[in-house]
Amino acid sequence: MTFILQNIIDALSLGSLYALIALGIGLIFGIMRLMNFAHGELMMLGAYALFFTVGQPQAVMALIAIMFVVAIAIIMERVAFRPLRGANPATLLIASFALAYFIQHLVLLIFGARPKSVNFFFELSEFFVVGGLRIPKLQVATIVLTVLLLVGLVLFFRRSSIGMQMRAAAEDFEMARLVGVRANTVIAIAFSLSGALAAVVSLLYVIQTGTLSPGMGISLVLVAFVATVIGGMGSLVGAAVGGMIVGVLTVALQAVLPIELRPYRDAAVFALLIGFLLVRPQGLLKGRAAKERV
Amino acid sequence: MLALDDVKVSYSNILALRGVSLHVETREIVAVIGPNGAGKSSLLNSIAGAVQIVGGAIRFEDSPIAGKSPEDLVRLGVSLVPEGRRIFAGLSVWENIRIGAVARKDRAAISQDIERVLETFPVLQERLKQPAGKLSGGEQQMLAISRALLARPRLLLIDEPSLGLAPLVVDEVYRAVGELREGGVTVLLVEQSATRALQFADRIYVLNTGAIVMSGSSDELRNAADFEDAYFGYGTSSQ
Numbered sequence: 001m002t003f004i005l006q007n008i009i010d011a012l013s014l015g016s017l018y019a020l021i022a023l024g025i026g027l028i029f030g031i032m033r034l035m036n037f038a039h040g041e042l043m044m045l046g047a048y049a050l051f052f053t054v055g056q057p058q059a060v061m062a063l064i065a066i067m068f069v070v071a072i073a074i075i076m077e078r079v080a081f082r083p084l085r086g087a088n089p090a091t092l093l094i095a096s097f098a099l100a101y102f103i104q105h106l107v108l109l110i111f112g113a114r115p116k117s118v119n120f121f122f123e124l125s126e127f128f129v130v131g132g133l134r135i136p137k138l139q140v141a142t143i144v145l146t147v148l149l150l151v152g153l154v155l156f157f158r159r160s161s162i163g164m165q166m167r168a169a170a171e172d173f174e175m176a177r178l179v180g181v182r183a184n185t186v187i188a189i190a191f192s193l194s195g196a197l198a199a200v201v202s203l204l205y206v207i208q209t210g211t212l213s214p215g216m217g218i219s220l221v222l223v224a225f226v227a228t229v230i231g232g233m234g235s236l237v238g239a240a241v242g243g244m245i246v247g248v249l250t251v252a253l254q255a256v257l258p259i260e261l262r263p264y265r266d267a268a269v270f271a272l273l274i275g276f277l278l279v280r281p282q283g284l285l286k287g288r289a290a291k292e293r294v
Numbered sequence: 295m296l297a298l299d300d301v302k303v304s305y306s307n308i309l310a311l312r313g314v315s316l317h318v319e320t321r322e323i324v325a326v327i328g329p330n331g332a333g334k335s336s337l338l339n340s341i342a343g344a345v346q347i348v349g350g351a352i353r354f355e356d357s358p359i360a361g362k363s364p365e366d367l368v369r370l371g372v373s374l375v376p377e378g379r380r381i382f383a384g385l386s387v388w389e390n391i392r393i394g395a396v397a398r399k400d401r402a403a404i405s406q407d408i409e410r411v412l413e414t415f416p417v418l419q420e421r422l423k424q425p426a427g428k429l430s431g432g433e434q435q436m437l438a439i440s441r442a443l444l445a446r447p448r449l450l451l452i453d454e455p456s457l458g459l460a461p462l463v464v465d466e467v468y469r470a471v472g473e474l475r476e477g478g479v480t481v482l483l484v485e486q487s488a489t490r491a492l493q494f495a496d497r498i499y500v501l502n503t504g505a506i507v508m509s510g511s512s513d514e515l516r517n518a519a520d521f522e523d524a525y526f527g528y529g530t531s532s533q
Contacts, residue, residue, distance in 0.1 A: 164389050165396060168382045175380045178342055180368035180397035180445055 002132045007255045013139035015247025016146035017204060019240040021224035022231065023153070024197035026239030029228065030170035031190050032085070034092040038076060039224070040217025041103040042069050042195055046202030047212035048107065051118050058121055066199040073195025074188055085183075100217070107214040115213040120206050142204050149200065150240060153193075157236075162189055170234065223250075226273045232283030241284060246272075295320045295355060295480050296341070296449055302349035303336045310336040312504040313350065318449070323471070323481045325495035327488050327525065333504040334484035335377050338451045341482070342374035343367045354449065369397045373447035377454050379438040383427030387418055390426045390437050394444030404444065411440040414470050432463030439470060443479075450474060452483040456490055468494055488525055492516050500524045 021039070028036045049065040056064070080099050084092055124138040157163035162185070169176040169186045177183050201220070206212060223246055231242025246269055253265045276283065296318040303311040310333045318324045328334055339345040341352060343364040352360045354372060362370070373394075381390050391411060395404045412419045415436040421429065426437055435455060442450055452471065456464040468490065471481060484501075485491040491498055492512045500508040500515070508515065508524040515521050 161396070164385065164393060168385060168389075168393055171382050171384055172380055174344060174364075175376065175382070176393075177364040178344060178368070178374050178376065179394050179441060180365050181393070182365050183363070 003255075005133055007251055009133075009135055009139055009143075011248040011251035012244075013136075013142045013247075014251055015244035016142050017201060017243075018223055018227050018247045019243030020146055020149065020197050020201050020204075021220055022227040022239035022243040023150075023236060024194040024201070025221070025224050025228050026231075026234070026236050027190050027194045027197070030234045030236065031166065031173065031187060032081070032092070033089045034081060034096060035089070035225065035228075035233075036194070037093070037096045037221055037225075038080075038100040038103060039194065039198055040219075040221030041100050041107075042073055042076075042198035042217070043202040043205065043220055044104070044107065044212070044214060044217040045069055045072055046199040047118070047206050047216065048111070049199075050120050050203070050206050051116050051212060054118060054120075061120060062203055065203060066196055069199035069202070070192050070195040073191040073198070077187060077191040082184075082187075085187075100221075104214050104217070111214070113214060115211045117211050118206050119210065120203070122207075122210075124207050138204070138207055141207075145200065145204070149197070153236070162186070166190060223269070226269060228283075229273055229281075230276050230283055232285035235283070235285040238283055238285035245284075295322075296482065297353045298337075298341070298350065299353075300350035301337075301340060301347050301352060301360075303333070303340050303345055304348050305336075310504055311340065311347075314501070314504070314506055315350075316499050316506060316509070318480060318482050320448075320480055321475055321478065322497065323475055323483070323495045324497050324499070325491035326482070326484045326499045326501050327486070327491045328484075328501035329525065330486060331503075332501045334486075334501055335453055336504075337501065338374060338376075338453050338482070338484055342372060342451055344374070344376075365397070368445050368447075371446075371448035373442040373445045373450055375435075375438045375442045375450065375452040375455070377457065379431075379434040381426045381429070381434050381437050381441070383425065385426055386423055387426050387429065387437060388422040391418070391440050391444055394441035395446075397445060407444055407446065411443055414473065415440055432459050432467070435459060435463070435467055436470070439467070443474070447479060449480045449482065452481065454486060455483060456485065456487050464490065488521075 025036060025039050028034050046065045046069040049068040050061050053061040053064050076099065080095060081092065084095055124141055126137050127134045128137060128140070157167055165176065165181045166186050166189065169181055224243065227242035227246045228239050230245055231240070232238030249269060249272065250265060253268055254262060257265060298314055298316050300313045300315055301311055302309060302313055314337060326334055326337060336345060340347050343362055347360050351358055354370060359367060359370065382393070385393070391408055395407065398404055417433055418436060418440065426434065429437060455467050455471065459467065474481060492515060495512055497511050498509065498515050499506050502524065508518070508521065510518070
């Protein structure tokens with residue numbers, strides 16, 4: 001029983017992390033039809049921001065990391081993606097790949113390939129002991145933070161004027177502009193939110209692993225890409241659900257697979273992706289963005 | 295108020311508008327009619343900024359507006375009710391109306407305007423909280439017009455208001471558009487239904503294969519012997 005509960009908490013925690021990454025990607029895709037692979041580099045840069053602010057109070061480190069990543073996300077949109085606005089999704093995808101590799105190798109060039117370690121909110125790696133259950137504080141923090149961010153996002157989209165404009169733009173971008181929604185504002189806010197989510201993920205990731213490296217974003221963003229496809233591209237709820245499913249599946253496979261098969265755990269996740277692309281390419285929740293723009 | 299001079303629009307090197315010139319005076323209701331594929335929607339989209347022109351000039355209240363973004367044109371006073379309504383299906387009816395006022399800051403006046411459009415289209419009042427995608431075609435058309443009106447346009451562009459609607463609903467839509475003129479709004483609409491346009495508009499332009507082939511007051515065109523030929527493109531008529 002303890003084993004099952006332990007795994008459920010692990011699954012929810014990992015699923016939450018993936019859901020946050022998938023949400024960051026889904027936000028941009030919903031509005032621009034851009035699958036932003038450079039989202040992984042935003043997470044990586046967030047971690048480096050923490051590394052360079054060591055010595056400051058931890059809350060200040062977190063705040064600087066979030067502000068830095070949001071600023072980079074806005075610059076990314078302005079410099080790399082705005083000139084390509086209206087281009088077809090394949091062009092945008094390739095541009096995001098190019099940007100991701102550029103940022104990654106720039107960091108590699110400047111700071112080197114060696115992973116660095118950061119001591120950040122180390123106290124969260126302690127455990128609560130409930131019954132026979134050892135629950136890492138970080139896992140609880142991850143789940144609570146994800147729930148709070150999800151509720152915050154829902155309120156933002158439902159209650160605020162700019163949230164309403166973003167929903168309209170995600171549905172029909174051209175029509176939204178025809179009623180007066182400012183394209184640049186909506187896209188800049190989408191990138192800011194996406195950047196903030198990426199920064200939160202880098203905080204959680206660094207707390208968990210204590211390390212960072214130039215290549216850390218790629219594996220995270222690939223998993224989130226799988227989550228976005230499974231959940232339904234263009235649907236924010238779908239992105240969150242997809243992230244949770246991938247997290248749960250990963251932990252479940254880790255728990256039940258014999259040790260010699262565990263290295264193939266990720267292969268099973270990608271097999272699920274292929275299955276979805278073959279059988280239900282629109283994902284579990286079909287987003288309005290699944291429609292082609294005309 | 296609005297003047298188009300030799301406007302050309304092309305898609306992939308195919309000219310959809312081949313040098314269109316027309317003008318609309320303040321408080322007029324002008325209709326552009328023509329068969330399917332004549333270039334009517336391209337015409338309205340080019341004025342609203344959704345399509346860039348490749349030649350000619352568009353002036354609104356004596357200022358050139360070609361090349362301006364759709365969101366800037368809304369702020370200048372030009373609003374489009376597009377073909378197929380294109381309401382935001384996932385937003386509620388209220389949100390669809392409210393988003394029409396996104397360029398405005400005068401909250402009190404916005405509330406009054408919302409009340410006013412709901413008086414004009416009472417059927418929307420009962421459905422404010424419903425997703426707009428659940429509305430019937432006629433209700434969606436009323437919603438699309440309401441949304442455009444919330445921007446307080448001085449020039450309202452309406453693309454095929456009668457398309458796919460039952461005749462009674464079309465009557466209601468046209469009644470509402472007629473009321474707009476009383477409120478000082480100038481209307482440029484495009485229609486496939488010549489009968490409707492002739493009943494309703496002050497002046498008519500007939501567009502065929504991307505060019506104006508005939509124009510005049512509704513009375514003049516109703517009595518013109520070659521009107522049908524011009525509409526269907528059987529011959530080229532003089533303007």
